[in-house]
Every structure is written in structure tokens, then in C-alpha cells.
Amino acid sequence: MQLTRRSALGFFGATAIAITTRAASARPFPPDLSQLSPKQRADYEAMHARMMAAFPYERLTVPGGDALAEWEKLSRSGRGWPVIVGGDDDLERIVDQFTMADPSVSGVVVPGLDARSPKDILAAAARLRFPADLQKWSGAYRPQDLRAPEGAWxxxxDVQPGPTLISDVISGKVHERVHIVLLPTASGWEAPAYLRWGGWNACPPPEYHVAALRRWHEASGAVLVGVNGDTMNLRATTRPRDRAAARALAREQYGYCPDIVDQGVSTISALAAELMASDWWHLWWD
Known part of the structure; x- marks a missing residue:
């Protein structure tokens, strides 16, 4: 398991700093601070303030029920690419991942964490051709590991008619507050580079997300509408023309995001049918 997310607990001692890490969605965020000493809590709160201050992008907060309409307005505004990130906890997860390799936030340099600039990530993405080059990533599922059956049509x-990130994943209740970030790009497929999003468990590093989103934008007009700690919401302008094309796209998505089949719809045909029935693509990594 590749652990690349900080749990945002930095307990500052006289001579050392201890930072714990977590895998994606391993436990609630922010963490329970009730057992900390006053000094530990103050140290955590100071680090948290630095973390939020280090996130450089403009943020807007709207009622959850208005989030998609606001996103559509912002996408036409020319102010950058808007990304719905969900509620308060979701925003903190996005900021946490973006800043985890920043020693000005944590006070330490953690080897192996991704501190590349968006420019560097985009340059790496430009050298990739999705899906063929996905196997260049050491954490990718190998063809022999992708065992989901094709299944009957x-x-x-049953499809989700819109973004999932505006609602609580358990209750389905729409968040009272939803955050939208504005990224300094006109291309939604570049968003993972600006957010440093990915690189944990079976979730590819940012450049692979950029390459995948670029291909799907060119092929299906798909754009990134939202992303939180472990989920992407995309909206396509063109659905697969027939079942064969839908199954081919479903296999592409399965290789990129195995959980949507293995822990989700169970068969390639079930995913393909969703792709023919809806403009919305929901991708998530456990």
C-alpha cells in the first residue's frame, strides 16, 4: 500500500516532529483532537492554518443545491477552470493532498511525496498516451488482474443524474455548503496537475489522470466537473454510439479505475449500459 496522504496530525516536540500518514479515506478528516494536550492541539491548529493558507487557488462557497448551476456559470466566465470539491471535509482533503509535500506546512521534508509543480506534472502527462501507457505506472493493475466478467446487458x-460530490455519500443529503475552486487553466483535463491529485493505493499519479482526461475530452467531450478526496465526477457531451463502443469505453475505465467495477457494478456490460444511459461518469478509488 502506498501511503501518500498526511492525516494532518503534526505533534511538535522540542527537537522533533512526528507526522502520521493515512491511505485514502482511511478515517474521518479532520481527525479527533479531543485526546490531545493543549500544546498538541495548538500545534495542530497552527499547522492546519498554514495548510489552508498554502492552498493558492480562489475558492467560492455556495449552497449545495446551487453548486452545479454555479459551476456552469463559472465555466463560462473565463476566470479559470472551476472544480466542485464538495463539503468542508472534502475541501480539507483536497488541500491536505496538495500541501502534504510542502515543508513550510509540516515543518519536515517527507521523502517520496509529490512536490512537483503543475508545469512539471503537465510535462510528464504530455509524454503519456492513455490507456496504453498506464502500464508504465508501477501501481497499475496488470491485465491478468482485471478479472471482471463482461456479463449480460x-x-x-439506475444512474446518478448529476454530480455526487454535492451530497453526503452515506445519507445522500445535499451539503449545506459546497466549495468550488478556480484553477488557473482553461482546460479541465489539466486539473489533477494543479491539485497534485492522485498517487495513492490504486489511484494513479496526477500525470496519468491528466492523460486520461485529455483523451476522454477529445473522444467524448468529457470534462471534469468535480473531484474530492477519492472521487471524480465527469460530464460527457457524447455517449457511446452502440454497445460495442460502450463496452470498449467501459474496459478503458475499468483498467484506469478498477473499483468502479470490482466494488461497484460488477460487470463490464453494467458499466457500459450506464455510459450509454447518462452523460455523467463517476470514478472512485478505494
Missing amino acids: PAAV
Whole structure:
């Protein structure tokens, strides 16, 4: 397991700093501070303030029910690419991942964490051709590991008619507050580079997300609408023309994001049917 997310607990001692790490979605964020001493809590709160201050992008907060309409307005504004990141905890996860390798936040240099600039990530993405080059990443599922059956074409399809990030994943209740970040790019497929998003568990590093989103934008008009700690919401302008094309796209998505089949719809045909029934693509990594 590749651990590349800080749990945001930095307990500052007289001569050392201890930082714990977590895998994606391993426990609630922010952490429970009730057991900390006053000094530990003050140290954590100071680090948290530095973390939020180090996130350089403009943020807007809107009622959850208004988030998609606000996103659509912002996408036409010419102010950059808007990304819905969800509620308060979701925003903190995004900021946490973006700043985890920044020693000005944590006070230490953690080897192996991704501190590349968006420019460097985009340069790496430009050298990739998705999906063929996905296997260049050491953490990618190998073809022999992708064992989901094709399955029968479902008689009915139940799809999510919009972004999932505006709602609580358990209750389905729309968040009272939803945050949207504005990134300094006109291309939504570049967003993972600006957020340093990915590189944990089976979730590819940022440049692979950029390469995938670029391909799907060119092929299907798909754009990134939202991303939180472990989920992407995309909206396509063109659906697959027939079942064969839908299955081919479903296999592409399965290789990139195995959890949506292995822990989700169970078969390639079930995912393909969703792609033919809806403009919304929901990708998530456990």
C-alpha cells in the first residue's frame, strides 16, 4: 500500500516532529483532537492554518443545491477552470493532498511525496498516451488482474443524474455548503496537475489522470466537473454510439479505475449500459 496522504496530525516536540500518514479515506478528516494536550492541539491548529493558507487557488462557497448551476456559470466566465470539491471535509482533503509535500506546512521534508509543480506534472502527462501507457505506472493493475466478467446487458439502468460530490455519500443529503475552486487553466483535463491529485493505493499519479482526461475530452467531450478526496465526477457531451463502443469505453475505465467495477457494478456490460444511459461518469478509488 502506498501511503501518500498526511492525516494532518503534526505533534511538535522540542527537537522533533512526528507526522502520521493515512491511505485514502482511511478515517474521518479532520481527525479527533479531543485526546490531545493543549500544546498538541495548538500545534495542530497552527499547522492546519498554514495548510489552508498554502492552498493558492480562489475558492467560492455556495449552497449545495446551487453548486452545479454555479459551476456552469463559472465555466463560462473565463476566470479559470472551476472544480466542485464538495463539503468542508472534502475541501480539507483536497488541500491536505496538495500541501502534504510542502515543508513550510509540516515543518519536515517527507521523502517520496509529490512536490512537483503543475508545469512539471503537465510535462510528464504530455509524454503519456492513455490507456496504453498506464502500464508504465508501477501501481497499475496488470491485465491478468482485471478479472471482471463482461456479463449480460442489464434490462434496466439506475444512474446518478448529476454530480455526487454535492451530497453526503452515506445519507445522500445535499451539503449545506459546497466549495468550488478556480484553477488557473482553461482546460479541465489539466486539473489533477494543479491539485497534485492522485498517487495513492490504486489511484494513479496526477500525470496519468491528466492523460486520461485529455483523451476522454477529445473522444467524448468529457470534462471534469468535480473531484474530492477519492472521487471524480465527469460530464460527457457524447455517449457511446452502440454497445460495442460502450463496452470498449467501459474496459478503458475499468483498467484506469478498477473499483468502479470490482466494488461497484460488477460487470463490464453494467458499466457500459450506464455510459450509454447518462452523460455523467463517476470514478472512485478505494
